[in-house]
Amino acid sequence: MKHLFALNKYLSKYKWHILLGIVFVSIYRFCSILIPQTIRDALDFVFAKVEENKTVGNAAGSFTELYGSDILYYSVKMIGFALVMGVFMYLMRQTIIVMSRLIEYDLRKEIYGHYQKLDSAFYKRNKTGDLMSRITEDVSKVRMYLGPALLYGINLIALFVIVIIAMFKVSPTLSFYTLIPLPFLSISIYYVSRIINKKSEAIQIQLAKLTSISQEVYSGIRVVKSYVKTNEFLTFFDNESETFKQKSLDLARVNALFFPLMILLIGLSTLLTIYMGGILVSRGEITNGNIAEFIIYVNYLTWPFTSIGWIASLIQQAEASQKRINEFLETEPAMQNQEQLNIPLKGKIVFENVSFTYKDSGIKALDNISFKVEEGQKLAIVGLTASGKSTIADLLLRTYNIDQGQILVDDIPIEQHALSHLRKSIGYVPQDVFLFSDTIQNNISFGVGEMSSSDIEQIAKHVAVHDDIIGFPEKYQTIVGERGVSLSGGQKQRISIARALIKDPAIVILDDSLSAVDTKTEQKINNYLENELKGRTSIVITHRLSSLHSYDHIIVLDEGKIIEEGSHQQLIALNGQYADMLDKQKYEYTT
Numbered sequence: 089m090k091h092l093f094a095l096n097k098y099l100s101k102y103k104w105h106i107l108l109g110i111v112f113v114s115i116y117r118f119c120s121i122l123i124p125q126t127i128r129d130a131l132d133f134v135f136a137k138v139e140e141n142k143t144v145g146n147a148a149g150s151f152t153e154l155y156g157s158d159i160l161y162y163s164v165k166m167i168g169f170a171l172v173m174g175v176f177m178y179l180m181r182q183t184i185i186v187m188s189r190l191i192e193y194d195l196r197k198e199i200y201g202h203y204q205k206l207d208s209a210f211y212k213r214n215k216t217g218d219l220m221s222r223i224t225e226d227v228s229k230v231r232m233y234l235g236p237a238l239l240y241g242i243n244l245i246a247l248f249v250i251v252i253i254a255m256f257k258v259s260p261t262l263s264f265y266t267l268i269p270l271p272f273l274s275i276s277i278y279y280v281s282r283i284i285n286k287k288s289e290a291i292q293i294q295l296a297k298l299t300s301i302s303q304e305v306y307s308g309i310r311v312v313k314s315y316v317k318t319n320e321f322l323t324f325f326d327n328e329s330e331t332f333k334q335k336s337l338d339l340a341r342v343n344a345l346f347f348p349l350m351i352l353l354i355g356l357s358t359l360l361t362i363y364m365g366g367i368l369v370s371r372g373e374i375t376n377g378n379i380a381e382f383i384i385y386v387n388y389l390t391w392p393f394t395s396i397g398w399i400a401s402l403i404q405q406a407e408a409s410q411k412r413i414n415e416f417l418e419t420e421p422a423m424q425n426q427e428q429l430n431i432p433l434k435g436k437i438v439f440e441n442v443s444f445t446y447k448d449s450g451i452k453a454l455d456n457i458s459f460k461v462e463e464g465q466k467l468a469i470v471g472l473t474a475s476g477k478s479t480i481a482d483l484l485l486r487t488y489n490i491d492q493g494q495i496l497v498d499d500i501p502i503e504q505h506a507l508s509h510l511r512k513s514i515g516y517v518p519q520d521v522f523l524f525s526d527t528i529q530n531n532i533s534f535g536v537g538e539m540s541s542s543d544i545e546q547i548a549k550h551v552a553v554h555d556d557i558i559g560f561p562e563k564y565q566t567i568v569g570e571r572g573v574s575l576s577g578g579q580k581q582r583i584s585i586a587r588a589l590i591k592d593p594a595i596v597i598l599d600d601s602l603s604a605v606d607t608k609t610e611q612k613i614n615n616y617l618e619n620e621l622k623g624r625t626s627i628v629i630t631h632r633l634s635s636l637h638s639y640d641h642i643i644v645l646d647e648g649k650i651i652e653e654g655s656h657q658q659l660i661a662l663n664g665q666y667a668d669m670l671d672k673q674k675y676e677y678t679t
């Protein structure tokens with residue numbers, strides 16, 4: 089149970105719910121025991137009167153006339169107890185089940201808050217589906233422990249204690265015989281429920297497999313169709329569904345055995361009660377009413393005996409789920425703020441002998457990189473693919489911590505800037521554009537919250553996407569992505585540039601953000617960057633060299649090292665890699 093101890097802080101937060109819950113459960117159970125006792129009294133009364141009438145004769149009137157009001161009294165008493173039980177059942181659910189919902193909410197909030205703090209290495213390591221299932225299904229399983237398992241657990245103990253005391257008070261001998269079959273009942277239920285659990289788990293795993301296959305196929309439906317793989321996937325899906333069906337039928341068979349077994353053992357208990365009870369009545373040790381009372385007790389007791397297995401399995405599942413949740417909650421975010429410097433950024437960037445290796449792949453992406461960008465300057469980074477360009481952007485955003493050397497922003501080590509402040513000051517357009525399934529307007533104003541429509545239009549005009557947007561039927565209110573229109577690659581890129589620039593950031597980083605726009609549009613956006621964004625530091629990663637003549641500084645990367653640097657003219661004069669790449673591109677564009 090050690091993993092579930094993590095929940096103790098919540099249990100103590102809601103201790104009044106639990107204490108009240110225990111009180112309500114006890115009252116509820118106490119009332120439930122009064123019902124069979126009333127039945128016993130009623131029956132004993134009736135038997136006694138019948139005997140009496142036999143000897144005296146019923147001259148005084150019919151049985152109903154004579155004793156109707158007494159019997160009515162017993163009935164009303166029982167209904168009264170049942171009503172009180174109802175009220176307390178309501179109250180115990182209101183305390184304990186409500187508490188489990190409150191803790192579920194708290195826990196989910198805690199996990200979500202923690203997820204937000206974790207770094208991108210964590211997100212690379214763990215699948216989105218896994219993150220989601222821990223915050224949804226696992227939390228629900230934990231709630232089953234805090235709610236139903238706890239409630240029924242308390243209920244069970246209360247019932248057990250109260251019923252056993254009541255039984256032994258009447259007759260220890262009869263109690264003993266009545267209870268004989270019950271241990272067998274719980275042992276067999278324990279084994280059967282273990283089988284059931286195993287089988288349900290297998291079904292869960294198969295279901296998860298089916299879901300993930302469907303999810304993959306639907307998200308990659310365009311690739312699947314264009315490679316004419318639909319039939320293969322259909323067969324695959326058929327086979328997996330068949331397995332799922334077999335496993336479900338398997339479980340149904342065990343379940344079908346389970347209930348008859350239970351009823352058999354309960355029946356056995358009842359039979360023993362009547363048989364032994366009869367003998368004891370004939371010996372005059374107990375009354376007829378006691379037999380009726382005991383039969384109800386047996387029925388009461390079978391429920392806790394059958395539910396022990398169920399409660400145990402709920403706790404086991406919650407334990408496994410909480411273990412998975414704890415794993416994530418105990419993961420420390422790699423980015424820790426050392427100091428919280430909240431001064432506005434001006435935009436000077438210095439890399440001093442920076443080296444960086446990706447931990448998970450062991451790839452040394454940057455090797456002893458040094459460069460300097462003065463406030464308001466424009467730096468271009470070029471190089472072959474996988475040469476480490478995007479890695480430089482990631483390090484500037486502090487997605488990862490560097491291994492060697494240091495990065496200075498405004499002459500202060502990057503680690504000393506408050507993380508949120510640093511990121512807010514950088515307008516970053518990542519290489520793989522991501523837009524939310526939301527309106528174009530909300531996608532553009534994502535980083536700034538509320539923004540007037542005219543400001544949004546203005547920025548869209550600057551990045552040359554306004555005309556595209558007003559071509560859509562809903563204009564700026566058009567929903568993009570899964571639920572709405574699909575945008576072209578170039579449109580997506582320009583919208584994400586607008587999203588970065590509307591923040592009015594001190595530093596702009598564009599990672600290959602103009603790769604899907606034509607050269608004319610690129611020129612337009614470049615002009616904007618040059619004129620309107622004057623005074624802002626920009627770092628532009630690109631493969632297209634022809635547009636770089638206006639840049640203050642260009643660095644050429646190869647396998648994580650700077651192999652050439654200088655201005656466009658200087659690099660051409662150098663007649664090295666840069667000149668070579670430029671030549672090849674000129675040739676491609678002219679032919």
Ligand SMILES: Nc1ncnc2c1ncn2[C@@H]1O[C@H](COP(=O)(O)OP(=O)(O)OP(=O)(O)O)[C@@H](O)[C@H]1O
Pocket residue numbers: 212446447448449450451452453471472473474475476477478479480519
């Ligand atoms: N998250 C990551 N985990 C592990 N290795 C990575 C990760 N991101 C990049 N790499 C590796 O680091 C190297 C540099 O990658 P990077 O993305 O910086 O290249 P790039 O210059 O931006 O390439 P491109 O022009 O294709 O975008 C590559 O070899 C890549 O495989």
Ligand SMILES: [Mg+2]
Pocket residue numbers: 477478479519599
């Ligand atoms: Mg890249």
